[in-house]
Structures are given as C-alpha cells and as structure tokens.
Amino acid sequence: MPTTSLDRVALWDGEHALPAGRISWDGDRITEVVSEAPAETPRYAVIPGLIDTHVHLGGYAGPGREQWNSAWSLVTPDVERVFHIAAQAQRAMRAGVTTVRDLAGDALQLAVARVFEDGVQVGPRVRVHGQVGMTAGHGDLFTPPHYPHRAPTADSPDACRRLVREWARQGAHGIKIYASGGVLSMGDRVGWRNQTDDEIRATVDEAHALAMPVAAHSHDTVSARRALELGVDSIEHGTGLDASLWPIVLERDIPVAPTLLINDRLADGTIDVGDEARGKAQAVVEERDANFAGASAAGVRFVLGTDANGVMVAFGDQHEEVRLMARSFGWDAQRALASATSDAARAIGMADQIGRLAPGYGADFVVLDGRPWEDISHLDPARIVAVVSRGRVVFGSLPR
Template sequence: MSQSTPMQRLEGAALWDGETFRGTTTISWENGNIVEVVEAGTADAAASEYSIIPGLVDTHVHLGGYAGEGKVDWVSWPLVTPSEERTLHIAANAQKAARAGVTTLRDLAGDRHQLAVSRAFEAGILEGPRVLVHGQVGMTAGHGDLFTPPHFPHREPVADSPDECRKLVRQWARAGAHGVKIYTSGGVLSMGDKVGWRNQTNEEISTTVDEAHALSMPVAAHTHSTEGVDIALAHGADSLEHGTGITSKHWPVLVERNIPVAPTLLINDAIADGRITISAEAQEKAQAVVKERDLNFDGAGAAGVRFVLGTDANGFMVAFGDQMEEVRLMAKMFEWTPERALVSATSDAADAVGLGDTVGKLQAGFGADFILIKGRPWENIEDLRTENIVAVVSRGRVVAGELPE
C-alpha cells in the first residue's frame, strides 16, 4: 500500500480538466487522490503563467528495452540480459516517461517482468506511474514471434491452435495481466515476415477473444492491413493498434462501436525516413505502411474515428518523452483543434484502457496525476512540449521539477 502523504495544494494556475477549461483554480490532493478543485473564475486566468493539465496516457508502449544512455543492439539486448536486470530497465523506462508527463502507460506485449514492475509501483514499493500490461497471444512465425532470431533457444510462448490460444489466455489471466494482445497482420520491425501476412486463423483469433472476454480481459489487435482490420472487427477486438489498413468503409463501424485506434505516427515516420538506424527491410516496410496510412487516414478524424494517444515507444525508436510530439502530430494529421488533440491523450485515452474513472481528468476522487506547464496547450497545441514542463505529479508525488511555493 502506498505511503500516506499530507494534503497538498496548488493555487492560481489555469486548469484544463481533461475535457474543458475551468479557469483559475485551486487543486488539492492527499494520499494520491484529488480532494477538491475550486474554481476562482476565468476573468484573471489569462494572467496565469502556468497551466495544469492531466498527465498523459499512452495506450501503446513497450517498456522492455535498454534504459541507459549508451547505444545497444535493441534486438539482442533483451535476449542476453538477465531477467533481474531487465526488470530494472523496465522500471527506469516507466519512470522516465512519468518525468516527461506520461503518468499512465499500457505495455502491449509485456510479461512477468512488466507485471512485477506494475505491482511494485501500485504497492508503493517504488515510485512510478500506472502501468497496465497485456500479454501477447500470437502464432509461431507471427509478428510477435519474429523479434527472436530463428535459432535462439529461448522464445516467448506462442499459440498454434484454438486450444493453445485458450490456454495461453488463461495463463495470462493467472499471471495477473490486464489484457491480451493479438495480431491480425504482420509488422514493420519483425524479422523476415511481410506486413500482409495472415497471423493465426479466424478460429484461433475467435477463441482468443472469446476466452479473454470471458475472463474480463480486453483485447488489443495489432493490424497494418485492411484484411487485418476486417478480422479484428469481425471477432470483437476492443482496440486497434496502428490501424494502417483502416479505410472509409470501416469508419461507420468504428464510430458506432466507439473503438479506440492508436495510430503510432511518429515511430513509422522515423523508420520510413531513416532517422534511426534500422534494417533496410524494416525501412522498406515502414515506407509502404506510411504511404498507405496517409491515404487511409485522410478524413478519418473528421469522420469521428476515435484516435487516442499510442506511440509504440520503446526507448530506441521513440523515446519515453516523445509522447507530446506524437500528440502534436495527431493534431496535424487529423486536423483537430488543440483541445480535441489533448482529449485524445488524456480523458479519452484513459477511458480506452479502462481507467476512465481513475485518471485522465482533474476532478475530486480521481488520481492526482497532472502536469504543471507553461502555456495553454488546449488553445495552442505547440505549447505541449517537454521543455515547457514545470513539474509533474504522479500518484500525488512530484516526480519532475518543482511546484511553485
């Protein structure tokens, strides 16, 4: 259980609560939760140097990479590094994200290491953000399996029949995972596959989704192809990850079901443009993905497709701290107002991961996760930059900067 903390109060800052501007306020919090938000009115809000916004929620990250400052081979490092050491890096990556204003993260392809860190943060053993973990249910030679070289003896579990899928979902439930991740297409960074490859049969995917839902576990579906989107929607996936193959025919279904989509713009742009050192195979796949994505996403935001913040941050291609840049890219891509973009990274992203009554809004009873920042990002999205952060409060504790006296 987290240690008790005394009542704290921050006065005189303009506050945007995750949905709307509340004017100049006094926000009070105790033991990790907001106790009260008192509005002083909007008349003098323009004079405020600082603003308060909710901590960001990244619905798609991978915390298991190297957290140091030097460079390592991102493929081999997790394969040759002891489990105990990897766990420390996971915690460090999560804490790095929190210092950059991302106070809730969902790891999509975690395992016992991420789950251990999540529990340690939740119990207050270590200070850190909120971390949700999805275990992956994929096939041999699928996207999730092809991050491990073919002849390396130690591999993560896969499922190659409906019965194996059902069993693996149950194993993740027993381990305490918050959800599962499936694959309905190949991927960009996996080695040796094609983006359009089928990943598992309809029967396998149907069984996975059925068992996950029976155990109250949401299902996130990785997909880069139009066929993959069709499969994910047909079998009741709860979110789409990347969503490259979304076309206008999917818009009515996505809007009607209110299905969140994490577009992961920054990472695919960076790979396609060669801004990071990566294989020629991955760059070629990313270039094709970006070309199709830009065509398919045109008009999707205006149509009401529910895009939420999801970066695919892994510390190598997208840093734990690049989330604000992703939000600015989303605003441009979908032709959103600054406020709409900020909703996608706070209250709506929190709702997308099942924490809509816990974080993402600055209201009494919600978690005390917020950013004190220079500027007004709900009016000018260019103000949403890490260099403008004055302080970050996560679970009621200051984890970056300092609060004004």
C-alpha cells in the same frame, strides 16, 4: 502525504478549461477542483497526466543507442532487465506520461507494475497486456529462428484459450493479438495473415470471459476487418483502416492508436533499421496517410499510442506525437489533448480513475508554463514545471 493544493493556476480538466482555479489532493486522490476569480491571469496551467496506450518497456534504458540492438533482451538476464523496465517507466513519468500500457509485456512488466502500485518504488501506473500470437507470427519473428528461448505462442483455438488463462493467472490486465505481420519483425510482411479466425475468436472469447480487453495489431485492411468482426477492443497502428471500415469502428466506438512518429522515423531513415524494415515502413506510411485524414474526419477515435520503446521513440516523445496527431488530423488543441488524457483513459478502461482533474480521480497531473488546450505547441517537455504522479511530485517543483 498531507493534503496539498495549487492555487491561482489555470486548469484544463480533461474536457473543459477553467481560466483560473485551485486543485487539491490528498495522497493519490484529487479532493477539490474549483474555479476562482484571480487578481491577475495565472502564468501556470495544470492538465491531467498523459496516457500512452501503446508502449514497450522492455528495451535497453541506458545511455547511447549504439548499445541497443534487437538481441539485447535475449542475452540480458531477467534480474537485470527488470531495472531497465522500471527506468523506462519512470522516464515516461518524469516527462508527464503518468500512465502507460505495455502491449506485449510479461512477468517482468507485471512485477514492475505491482512494485509501483504498492508504493515500493515511485513509478507511474502501468497496465500490461500479454501476447497471444502464432509460431512464425509478428510477435515470434523478433527472435532468431534457432534461438531456443522463446516467448510462448499458440497455434490452435485451445492453445489460445490456455495462453489467455495463463496470462490471467499472472495478473495481466489484457491481451494483445497480431492480426497481421509487422514492420520490425525479421523476414515478415505486413500483409501476412496471423492466426485463423477460429484462433482469434477463441482468444477474444476467453479474454472477455476473464474481463480482459483485447488489443489487435493490424497493418492492412483485411486484418483490421477480421479483428473488428471477431470482437477486439482496440486497433493498434490501423494502417489499413479505409473507408469501408469506418462505419464498424464508429458503431463499436473502437479506439485506434496510430503510432505516427515511429513509422515516420522508420520510413525516412531517421532510425536506421536496414532496407527491409525501412521499405515496409514506407509502404505503411503511404497507406496510412491515404486513410487517416478521412478516418479522423469521419469521427474515428484516435488516441495517444506511440509504440515507444525508449530507443526509436523515447519516453518523453509522447508530446511530439500528440502535436503530430493534431497536425495530421486537423484537430484543435483540446481534441488533441483529450486523445492523450480523458479519451486515452477510456480506451484502456480507466476512465473513472484517471485522465481527468476531478474529485475522486487519481492525482496525476502536469504543471506547465503555457496553455496547451489553446495552443498545442505548448505541450512540450521544455515547458514542464512539475509532474505529480500518484500524488507525489516526481519532477520539478510546484509553483508558489
């Protein structure tokens, strides 16, 4: 790909705004970001590509929600599912979400990530965490009890270490654990303990020894405290992050993915998942709302993490999630944008590669008709003019 430039555009580089400037890139590397003195105020603006730190790519990607249900992934062959995974990731990319982290992926997501990385297919950057959970835990209870084909579980410290090593052998970028039960798992309770301290400690120790971060699903205060004290690197959902935990989160600079939109939709019935899950979601939202405003005011690092699966939260709804975070946390527009770009990159260990418009960084960015760092309502798929992912125009066309 030849060196390409965009001139006379406003720029927000992940931290600061340039009223007008030029961005140049050569393949998948930004080569220049400079300020210019424009003859007139530019109409278009460029921001870094969004980064969703918590997604699930393995769901049905075809038209019509009525064709999707929780059994779809159980009865669909892997050779077919991999196309849905790629389609979900590409849908995110075309909406300006140029990096996604799948929390509970497997060999299929890893295969898609490699295909995109090698340029065999055009796609976003995909990070994959393998799950280490217990029998009858949140990760296991998505599968009906008598169904014989189940994802691996680990029920002792040694089994946890072995499973971490197996994920490392497959090339996983990190590990996902479940410190509590969850909303959508069948017959589960959000306050149920998942795994012992010794099991979590072994998982974290082994993952860190193999340079893999650990993300912890948590929906109550007890599980969040256990996960933090045992050394996890991020908290997912974080419903129970009350004031007693804010000092720990702040001291360790732990990012939290709040997954606001999906829980709101489950709680208010926008997503019809049955009385059990809806009741759990309503309790989660009530506790979350009691904790999160204070947590944000205290300085807790909330980053973009939607739990998007393409059905309950679509790949493209990330813009709405960022706007909701801004409203919920009382953020200004720049703080909200940082949560989805530069700070999200830091949360997944890629702060030196993506999330910024700067020389040497990956060429992932979104061209918009608006100024989302001044007015967060301008962060809207309807305002996207073009998306560049890995240096390629993957949606729209560059303004001239």
